[in-house]
Amino acid sequence: MYSARCTLPGAAGETGDGHAAGALLRGWRKRALLTQEQLAEKAGLNVRTVRRLESGGLQPRSRSVLLIAQALGLCGEEREQLAAAARGPAAGEPAVDPIVPRQLPAGLAALAGREGELTTVENAHRAGPALLVAIDGMAGAGKTALAVHAAHRLAPAFPDGQLYVDLHGHGTAPVEPGEALARMTRALGVPGEDLPDHLDDRAALYRSVLARRRVLVVLDDAADEDQVQPLLPAGPGCRVIVTSRRRLSGLGDSRALSLDVLPLAAAVALFAEVAGRERVSGVPRGELYEVVARCGSLPLAVRIAAERLRSRPTWGVRDLLERLAGDRLAELAAGRHDVAAALDRSYERLPAELRRAYRLLGARTGAGANVDPRTAAALLGTSAPHAERLLERLLDAHLLREAAPGRYRFHDLVRDHACRASRVA
Ligand SMILES: Nc1ncnc2c1ncn2[C@@H]1O[C@H](COP(=O)(O)OP(=O)(O)OP(=O)(O)O)[C@@H](O)[C@H]1O
Ligand SMILES: [Mg+2]
Structure with missing residues (x-):
């Protein structure tokens, strides 16, 4: 997935023709009667760096070229030759993309x-000054x-590339920022052995590499701000899109976009698209709604509902409806897609106190009913200000929605899930 053979556009002395420089290097090393290991030791480089330089699998970087030139005792003219090969084709020669x-x-x-949400993201990144759009x-x-x-x-507006990392923030093993930085800097052409150990140094290297490039960075499924912060570039040409189930704040120059469920008509269009037009033609619009x-x-x-219909040729939309009238969560699972x-x-990421509040509120709130801090306080056996803090935290995790200021409501499927969690707790 990640290519080590990347040029470093915009980083002085770091672009060039690796193969030409590699061939020169091999010839001079043999002339000096040195093995790759001996040259590496003499130059103070890792032997893997020497191997990759020789095989042309790596663009020679100025510091490495200098160290090798010294170790091989190259004369001025030879140093020039190596540096020129490392720099790449001279003006007038065809440039390699x-x-x-x-x-x-x-x-x-x-x-x-x-459509509206797409325009918001695109406008923020095409014309707006915001570094980051956070979709929650x-x-x-x-x-x-x-x-x-x-x-x-947006990709055409970012000619130096697009990075994508799934941070698995809500999975069982969220990606450590240091690991995400390692992957991204490697993808940008930095050899693995040049990667500093310390997180801050890695983040600084990442920002240096991106400083003069125009790259779009997508950080998908972030757990929280701490996971995202070190992964933010600082150069004026870079932009970031972050997604998270949590509302993120304190990420500096950012624009937040909270994504709601689909409008009904768009949801029907999605259902018809996935189920297949022939399966829904002639079905009363009301049933689809x-x-x-x-x-x-x-x-x-x-x-998932549409996929289930598509995979059961004998079912009609009515059959699906009847099934969804029962244990919906059990029905809304198909292959790797599973709402519950x-x-x-x-739910599992919540601290114990919030898990308890979620279960109790879900089990004791009627479908479509609002909860306010006072009712929640009575249900949870706590004070209204504390209940409000718990409600706000569930709101931040998008396990509750805000019906009006100070009034909270479960999404129907989330309420089903909270009830189910209360039964097994
Ligand atoms: N607007 C849409 N049109 C068509 N399909 C969509 C749309 N939005 C989402 N989907 C589909 O719905 C499913 C869930 O979407 P997606 O994975 O983007 O959700 P998510 O918010 O990222 O979820 P999670 O919090 O689990 O990461 C996917 O199969 C996706 O392709
Ligand atoms: Mg997602």
Whole structure:
């Protein structure tokens, strides 16, 4: 996935023709009767660096060239020759296109709805000064789909490449910032052995490499601000899209975009697209609206419901509706897509006190009913100010929604999940 053979556009002395320099180097090393190990030791370089320099698998960097020239005792003319090969073709010779990272995963050909949100992300990054757009929303709301789609559309404005890292912030093993930096700097052409051990030094190297490039960075599924902060470039040409199930704040020059579920009409369009037009033609519009309403218009749930219909040729939309009238969460699982499993990951990340509040509130709040801090305080056996803090934290984690200031409400599927969690607790 990551190419070590990247040129470093914009970094002085770090672009060039690795093969030409590699061939020269090999010849001079043999002339000096040195093995690769001996040369590495003499030059104070790692032997892997020498091997890769010789095989042309790495662009010679100015510091390495200097050290090797000294170790081989090259004369002035030879040093010039090596440096010239390392610099690359002279003016007038055909230039080689630099290899730049293009790491975006395949996106959806078209998004249902989301025109406004796409415009917001694109405008912020095409014309706006904000370094970062942070997309937050509940599990399965379509944050990744939006970020990746927007990034593909923005890609031409970032000629030095696009980096993509899934930070697995809500998985069982979130990616450490140091690991994410290692992957990104490698993808930008920095050899692994040049990577500093300390997180701050790695982050500084990453910022240096990006300082004069125009790169779009997508950081998907961030756990929190601490995971994101070291991964932010500082150069004026870079922009970042972050997604998270949590509202992120304190990330400096950023624009927040909270992604809600889809409008009903867009959810119906998504359902029809995935189920297949022939499966929905002739079905009363009201039935289709009812199906997506039972999915709470959540893109993940709508997609799963549609996939289930598509994979059961004998079912009609009515059969699906009847099933969704029972244990919805059990129905909304198909292959690797699973609404309950997605919500489990949010729930499991909560501290014990919030898990308890989530379960109790879910079990004792009627469908579609609002909760305010006073009712919550009575249910949880705590004070109203403390209950409000708990509600706010569940809101930040997108396990509650804000119906009006000071009034909170569960999304139907989240309430189902909280009830289920209260039964097994
Ligand atoms: N606007 C949309 N149009 C069509 N499909 C969508 C849309 N939004 C999301 N989807 C689909 O719904 C599913 C869930 O979307 P996605 O993975 O982007 O959600 P998410 O918010 O990133 O979830 P998570 O919090 O688990 O990372 C995916 O299969 C995605 O392709
Ligand atoms: Mg996602």
